[in-house]
Amino acid sequence: MLGKTIEEINIGDTADFVKSVTEYDVYSFAGITGDFNPAHINTVYASETSFGRIIAHGILSVGFISNVLGTQLPGPGSIYIRQVCDFKKPVFIGDTIKATVEVTQKDDVKNRVWLHTYCTNQNGDIVVDGEAIMMPPRKKS
Numbered sequence: 001m002l003g004k005t006i007e008e009i010n011i012g013d014t015a016d017f018v019k020s021v022t023e024y025d026v027y028s029f030a031g032i033t034g035d036f037n038p039a040h041i042n043t044v045y046a047s048e049t050s051f052g053r054i055i056a057h058g059i060l061s062v063g064f065i066s067n068v069l070g071t072q073l074p075g076p077g078s079i080y081i082r083q084v085c086d087f088k089k090p091v092f093i094g095d096t097i098k099a100t101v102e103v104t105q106k107d108d109v110k111n112r113v114w115l116h117t118y119c120t121n122q123n124g125d126i127v128v129d130g131e132a133i134m135m136p137p138r139k140k141s
Helices: 023-033 044-048 058-071
Strands: 015-021 079-087 094-109 110-121 126-135
Touching: 015 058, 015 079, 023 058, 058 079, 058 094, 058 110, 058 126, 079 110
Parallel strands: none
Antiparallel strands: 015 094, 079 126, 094 110, 110 126
């Protein structure tokens, strides 16, 4: 099953994904990527930082955005061209993150869509803000 083609996508279309971040998620991400920054995995170290506790890897939240782009909008068969992100606030273990994408522009000739990509926490605070450019799957046969 393929995602939406350029013809099926409209400016203003949105999709989202919600997940609560667990300790398992953070430690698994560290193991998968090899990013063992003590801010992410060492409770004693993290307690002495400006955040006062362990923070999730910023890229973990970007992974939630990737989930939406790859499974919903544009969806399966689409290709990531570019992602720009600003990390606005930390994500803590126990936070519930909502990743949202919204189509802001499209180019039918080049088969490209631009999407505002962002994540909010359970308080509605933006934790990641950015833009993605995607190449949707071609017309279904």
